Amino acid sequence: MHSIPPSLKTPSITGIVTDSYPILHEIFQLGDFVIGEIVSLFLLFRFSTNFIKQPSSQLIKEVIAVPKNYQDILAFVFALQEIRKNPTILPNVTLGFHIYDAYHSNRMTYKSSLDLLSSQHISAPNYRCDLQNNLMAVIGGMYSEISLSLATIINTYKVPQFTYGSLDSSMKEKTLFPFLYRMVPDDIHEYTGILHPFLRQITFNNSAGETIRFDENQELIAAFDVTNWVTFPNQSFDRIKIGSLNPWAPKGKELTIQDESIVWHGKFNQSLSVVPISVCNDNCYPGYSKKKKDGEPFCCYDCIPCPEGKISNKKDMDFCIECAKDHYSNLDQNKCIPKVMSYLSYQEPLGITLALSAIALTLITALVLGMMMKNQDTPIVKANNKSITYILLISLLLCFLCSLLFIGEPERVICLLRQTAFCIIFSVSLSSVLAKTIIVALAFMATQPGSRMKKWLGKRLANSIILSCSFIQAGICTLWLSISPPYLDTDMDSLSGKIIVECNEGSVFMFYCALGYMGFLAIISFTVAFLARKLPDSFNEAKFITFSMLVYCSVWLSFVPTYLSTKGKYLVAVEIFSILTSSAGLLICIFPPKCYIIVFRPDLNKRDQLIRVGNKTI
Structure with a gap:
């Protein structure tokens, strides 16, 4: 490389700072007329701009040469020397040249273009100060992008530009680039010459001994070598073949690379055998x-x-x-x-606990029922209307068994039965309690002088209350099944990782109608029992019924918000718990006093003893 003599350097122009972004590589020779050339011989790696820390005083981090492009410079200089030697070409005129490196960068191409048009190393276009280059033409660049950047500056000053590389189709428009001349044929002509039949059938060997031929699509059948440019400490270079690219190789084997043969440049700040990372951060791993x-x-x-x-x-x-x-x-x-199927099963602790509780309560109810039937002729059983007692105990027993329908994998038939069966059976229980309460109140009123209530007492009234109240609930459930019955459903979104297998209630409105009707029966029973709790009767069950209805109302009032806020098998467990608790409330609150007298105090299970006890306690 030639350097610029100190005598040719000019002082700074007033108002314009000296060049703080110099071009490090240039070759020039003085002459009457100057021809410029823009080449791309080197690659510059600059320090990145960072406004967080103190910037480096050095602009250039590293320079890498592309030796192959040096032949462009040699050809250009050789051509000018031949012109200068020949006296018949440009007589009495000395032809000079000025070569700038664009460093494969658009920014540096603009900088080089302005330097060609200005005084030596002073970017002051449109000013004539000190030594001004007599620029006649510019040659360059090799690549379409560099040619476009050069033409953007040069064409403004009507300086001819001769390019010898590929051109983008947009640069062929002469109205936009009137001073741009292409010195090589258009690539399209090469392809056109290959659509000829003679060339389609031609086969020959090139200088490397490789066979050159074309396929049926008129495409060149050729492979490419993958080479690795290796730079040694003494700044010498060597080209090493590390693989090949063969588009006609079997699928998956088109590209072969010998990774162990690759030598990476030292600028990557890592082992020369480790593949560099071409991103500014680490990989994003799975997840x-x-x-x-x-x-x-x-x-x-x-x-x-x-x-x-x-x-x-x-x-x-x-x-x-x-x-x-x-x-x-x-x-x-x-x-x-x-996802795993989720439902309340008999294999998990919660399901086992609820199932054992239901079976235990069923056995207790059956034991109480057997005890009542065995002692059906005793005063304590007769005094409380034994037929209603049997109906109540049987319905409670069925309620406990009904809760088992809610455990296990749901099926279509079970979904249809479990809610409606419970609602109807438990309504029979509540109707029996209501019938007991009304009969107690009427029995006391019938003992009043001149009362006509005696004609209402008896089995007919009790049976009418139980049947009418139960039929209303049966009608509600029938309407429910005919309009929008419960069905088997799956919920894949509510619980992460689980598919909830459940019985969808179908019509939520009808479900709450059935629950509301049972609540209505409980409230009536509670009201009547509360009013009759102090009636002077030894066999009065009103106190126990009042407390049992209080338990029932408390359980089902707390069930509603829990039902709305719980999902999956825990929702089913809450409903089973409510069924067992409310049914057990009726069983425990009403029958233990009778069982106690029957089992432990049979001496009190006599009419005269009960009347005597009643007179003392009530």
């Missing part, structure tokens, strides 16, 4: 997706974890993929796992 950083290059991104229900199973995925409905993402968000 994460890429999110571009605003205002930074495309290779800079953040790694954000996949949301619940989505995964990424490869590195550097642009977005997470959603699992199928019957699958869910694992904890690492890199795999979809099949």
Whole structure:
């Protein structure tokens, strides 16, 4: 490289700062007329601009040469020397040249273009100060992008530009670039010459001994070598073949690379045998997706974890993929796992506990029923209307058994039966309690002088109350089944990793109508029992009924908000608990006093003894 003599350097122009962004590589020779050339011989790696820390005093981090492009400079200089030697070409005129390196950069191409038009090393276009280049033409560049950047500056000053490389189709418009001349044929002519039949059938060997021929699509059948330019400490170069690219090789074997033979440049600040990372951050591993950083290059991104229900199973995925409905993402968000079926089963502790409780209460109810039937002729059983007592105990027994329908994997028939069966059976229980309470109140009123209530007493009244109240609930359930019956359903969204197998109630309105009707019966029973709780009768059950209805109302009032806020098998467990608790409330609050007298105090199970006890206690 030639350097600029100190005598040719000019002082700074007033008002214009000296060149703080110099071009490090240039070749020139003085002459009457100057021809410029823009080449791309070197690659510059500059220090990145960072406003957080003190900037480096050096602008250039590293310079890498592309030796192959040096032949362009040699050809250009050789041509000018031949012209200068020949006296018949440009007589009495000395032809000089000025060569600038654009460093494969548009920014440096603009800088080089302005330097060609200005005084030596002073970017002052449109000013004539000190030594001004007598620029006649510019040659360059080799690449379309560099040619476009050069033409943007040069054409403004009507300086001819001769390019010898490829051109973008937009640069062929003469109205936009009237001073741009292409010195090589258009590439399209080469392809046109290949659509000829003679060339389609031609086969020959090139200088490397390789066979050159064309396929049926008139495409060149050729392979390419993958080479590695290795720079040695003494600044010498060597080209080493490390692989090949053969488009006609078997699928998957088109590109072969010998990784162990690659020598990476020392600028990557790592082992020469380790593949450098071409991004500004580490990979996004499975379970994460890429999110571009605003205002930074495309290779800079953040790694954000996949949301619940989505995964990424490869590195550097642009977005997470959603699992199928019957699958869910694992904890690492890199795999979809099949969801498990969730329902209250007999194999888990909760289901076993509730099932054993239902069976135990069923056995206790059967024991009480057997005890009542065995002692059906005793005063304490007769005094409380034994037929209603039997109906109540049988309905309670069925309620306990009905709760078992809620345990286990739901089925279509079970979904149809379990809610309606419970509502009807428990309504029979409440109707029996209501009948007991009304009969107690009427029995006391019938003992009053001149009362006509005696004709209302008896089995007919009790049976009418039980049947009418039960039939109303049966009608509600029948309407429910005919309009929108319960059905087998699956819920894949409420619980993570689980598919809830459940019985959908169908019409929620009809479900609450059935519950509301039972609540209505309980409130009436509670009211009548509360008013009759102090009636002077030894066999008065009103106190116990009042307390049992209080328990029932408390249980089912707390059930509603719990039902609305619980999902899955725990919702079923809450309903079973409510059934068992409310039914057990009736059993425990009404029958233990009778069982106590029958079992432990049979001496009191006599009419005269009960009347005597009643007179003392009530």
